[in-house]
């Protein structure tokens with residue numbers, strides 16, 4: 772396994788020598804005191820566990836009832852997938868496809884790709900495609916930031932609750948849990964630690 776000997780500060784650009792740290796310690800930039808890197812023991816394994824949990828919650832969020840409307844004595848359960856289908860049927864195909872991409876496809880691709888990178892680095896394997904894969908995941912990540920959509924969901928729930936009785940289903944709670952576990956999984960591991968274990972030098976970019 773190779774280890775970078777120099778590290779560039781993301782904020783002030785100062786190049787400094789990388790030193791070994793004890794678990795829990797952080798190294799700060801001598802120029803601007805920004806935290807350069809932390810020694811988070813078991814970070815990759817913790818991130819891997821949280822990513823697997825996130826994938827399970829993503830499946831529950833999409834296949835369970837998200838919310839039930841009770842209107843004029845009738846109950847109607849709604850799933851994210853059925854909502855996408857309804858939008859397409861009603862002639863809002865671009866909106867339906869955008870919701871499908873942002874709430875189903877992008878998180879699925881990002882979580883499974885991130886999980887695969889973590890699994891390979893955990894096993895001490897670094898096939899040559901892993902660097903480009905991880906770099907492309909960073910591009911996909913803004914689309915997989917589910918917490919952004921949470922505000923939209925709350926606005927919709929408040930508006931709809933004025934028209935009908937709403938019961939939040941298992942899918943909704945799984946979606947909330949997914950936001951917590953996916954955010955925690957990105958935070959559990961320092962991306963420099965992953966880059967340091969990847970094989971292609973020119974693919975290494977600071978977080």
Ligand SMILES: [Zn+2]
Nearest residue numbers: 780783800803
């Ligand atoms: Zn600095």
